[in-house]
Amino acid sequence: MGGATETFYSVIRRQGMTRRSFHKFCSLTAASLGLGPLAASSIANALETKPRLPVIWLHGLECTCCSESFIRSAHPLIKDALLSMISLDYDDTIMAAAGHQAEAILEETRAKYRGRYVLAVEGNPPLNEGGMFCIDGGKPFVEKLRSMAEESMAIIAWGTCASWGCVQAAKPNPTGAAPIDKVITNKPIIKVPGCPPIAEVMSGLVTFITTFGKLPELDRQGRPSMFYSERIHDKCYRRSHFDAGQFVEEWDDKYARKGYCLYKMGCKGPTTYNACSALRWNGGVSFPIQSGHGCFGCSEDGFWDKGSFYDRLTTIKQFGIEENADQIGMAAAGVVGLTVAAHAAVTAVKRLTHKPDRAAHKSKPS
Amino acid sequence: MFGNDIGDRARKLFAAVDAKPTEWSIGIAISYAPVRLWHWVNAAAILMLSLTGYVIGTGTPAMSGEASGNFLFGYIRFAHFSAGYVLSIGFLLRIYWALIGNAHAMQIFWVPLWRKCLWREVYHEIRWYAFLTVEPERPVGRNRLAQLAMFFMFTQTITFMVVTGFALYGQGADTDSWQYKLFGWVFSIWPNSQDVHTWHHLGLWVIVTFALVHIYAVVREDSWRAGASL
Numbered sequence: 001m002g003g004a005t006e007t008f009y010s011v012i013r014r015q016g017m018t019r020r021s022f023h024k025f026c027s028l029t030a031a032s033l034g035l036g037p038l039a040a041s042s043i044a045n046a047l048e049t050k051p052r053l054p055v056i057w058l059h060g061l062e063c064t065c066c067s068e069s070f071i072r073s074a075h076p077l078i079k080d081a082l083l084s085m086i087s088l089d090y091d092d093t094i095m096a097a098a099g100h101q102a103e104a105i106l107e108e109t110r111a112k113y114r115g116r117y118v119l120a121v122e123g124n125p126p127l128n129e130g131g132m133f134c135i136d137g138g139k140p141f142v143e144k145l146r147s148m149a150e151e152s153m154a155i156i157a158w159g160t161c162a163s164w165g166c167v168q169a170a171k172p173n174p175t176g177a178a179p180i181d182k183v184i185t186n187k188p189i190i191k192v193p194g195c196p197p198i199a200e201v202m203s204g205l206v207t208f209i210t211t212f213g214k215l216p217e218l219d220r221q222g223r224p225s226m227f228y229s230e231r232i233h234d235k236c237y238r239r240s241h242f243d244a245g246q247f248v249e250e251w252d253d254k255y256a257r258k259g260y261c262l263y264k265m266g267c268k269g270p271t272t273y274n275a276c277s278a279l280r281w282n283g284g285v286s287f288p289i290q291s292g293h294g295c296f297g298c299s300e301d302g303f304w305d306k307g308s309f310y311d312r313l314t315t316i317k318q319f320g321i322e323e324n325a326d327q328i329g330m331a332a333a334g335v336v337g338l339t340v341a342a343h344a345a346v347t348a349v350k351r352l353t354h355k356p357d358r359a360a361h362k363s364k365p366s
Numbered sequence: 367m368f369g370n371d372i373g374d375r376a377r378k379l380f381a382a383v384d385a386k387p388t389e390w391s392i393g394i395a396i397s398y399a400p401v402r403l404w405h406w407v408n409a410a411a412i413l414m415l416s417l418t419g420y421v422i423g424t425g426t427p428a429m430s431g432e433a434s435g436n437f438l439f440g441y442i443r444f445a446h447f448s449a450g451y452v453l454s455i456g457f458l459l460r461i462y463w464a465l466i467g468n469a470h471a472m473q474i475f476w477v478p479l480w481r482k483c484l485w486r487e488v489y490h491e492i493r494w495y496a497f498l499t500v501e502p503e504r505p506v507g508r509n510r511l512a513q514l515a516m517f518f519m520f521t522q523t524i525t526f527m528v529v530t531g532f533a534l535y536g537q538g539a540d541t542d543s544w545q546y547k548l549f550g551w552v553f554s555i556w557p558n559s560q561d562v563h564t565w566h567h568l569g570l571w572v573i574v575t576f577a578l579v580h581i582y583a584v585v586r587e588d589s590w591r592a593g594a595s596l
């Protein structure tokens with residue numbers, strides 16, 4: 001597959017892209033990363049001179065939506081460029097090779113680019129029953145993951161599956177599916193959560209790594225801060241309705257038609273770190289809230305297990321019942337209130353019956 | 367070292383409290399001006415926080431007119447955050463007062479759970495509230511059961527609310543803010559902040575429950591005393 005001396009630029013030109021389009025791509029990428037005007041030429045320079053970054057793309061338990069998203073990165077020309085930018089040496093979903101030929105590439109990359117390739121993982125490994133719930137190339141996927149991670153430079157955990165566990169790790173999680181950072185602990189892991197992640201976030205991240213030859217700054221949760229430092233809520237175009245106290249009360253009411261805030265409809269924008277409200281989807285066309293539906297919080301940890309997507313106060317399962325904080329709290333306060341009332345009544349009765357005693361007690365303090 | 371110092375101090379202070387005879391004066395427990403002042407500022411802040419917090423959790427009925435002409439939810443959140451600052455600063459000053467003040471000031475922060483006599487007194491207080499004994503051992507202001515309730519329901523909950531509150535505030539204030547830097551570790555415990563919202567909201571109900579019992583116990587004590595002195 002990819003030779004070590006081939007640069008991105010030579011691949012791009014070979015694929016028939018003009019130099020003009022190439023520079024357009026560089027400027028667009030610089031702009032989308034929020035870099036200064038000079039960064040476009042640095043990106044161009046890097047792509048022209050640096051050898052391509054070998055990438056091994058593994059698939060565990062997943063739905064391939066990350067790949068689907070990635071190959072739709074904003075612009076068709078950019079898509080082509082990105083598939084060539086990295087030397088995607090192995091990706092069983094879209095590669096031509098199959099069977100033993102494909103598996104041989106893994107061994108070759110492991111030996112040839114020891115410590116210099118990036119391992120991109122889409123999906124996650126199930127750990128129960130020795131990993132038998134996901135067999136890949138005749139072996140449990142978890143073994144393949146461990147062996148490829150051993151010699152890699154860094155790991156990109158694509159999507160919520162690899163970052164947090166997602167649907168296959170939702171309760172009760174019969175296969176024991178676990179996010180990558182629970183399995184691989186000795187390598188830098190970049191989490192790119194989202195179900196799927198935004199195409200431009202994925203291509204932007206790859207561009208950053210190939211351009212600067214280093215990993216981006218990560219936040220507390222291990223996500224690249226350039227895309228995950230703000231919540232959907234912080235840049236939501238409906239934010240003014242939130243601050244004004246204008247909320248949709250029911251789907252399809254007049255407030256929904258007016259485009260009010262979806263807070264009461266259970267929108268998870270206030271608790272979800274992602275770039276949807278800034279970058280949007282499908283080349284900047286729209287994002288869920290713009291299409292009239294609240295955010296699911298798909299890029300957050302355990303989003304399948306946090307109760308309904310349509311409730312503001314989500315249910316608490318820790319008590320073995322599915323009630324939200326208000327229901328639990330009101331019940332507790334109610335019980336205590338009744339107890340207090342009953343106690344007050346008994347006190348009053350006792351007071352009346354014990355009056356003579358108390359007078360006697362007064363003379364001898366305890 | 368420091369811990370030991372506090373331990374010694376607290377032991378001495380409690381010895382002083384124990385040595386004092388029980389007097390029928392609720393005032394003695396909270397008669398000290400700073401604690402009294404703190405109590406009412408704190409109560410007002412809690413009232414404001416509870417009301418605004420409940421509304422923030424449920425949302426307001428829709429306001430008519432343009433978004434540019436309204437800022438209702440913004441004002442509610444502003445009130446919540448301001449009251450949160452008042453409560454937090456008050457709580458810090460209260461801790462300071464506990465360290466330099468008298469034994470009573472220390473009570474809600476220091477519960478010697480390992481002391482047998484504490485449990486004996488708690489047992490006695492439970493019996494008193496269960497109408498099984500006629501006289502309480504100490505007035506409500508400093509009985510051991512009240513102290514336990516204060517420590518577990520008030521002190522702990524308020525600490526939890528301050529920490530989670532600032533963590534959630536830090537999310538809005540940006541990840542570069544001091545609030546996020548200081549309290550962001552909360553999201554290492556609950557990576558999905560929806561959980562933090564849920565627990566913070568549940569904390570409101572713990573405080574409400576506490577307030578119910580607290581107010582009842584005080585009113586009952588007051589009227590009992592009034593009855594006794596008649």
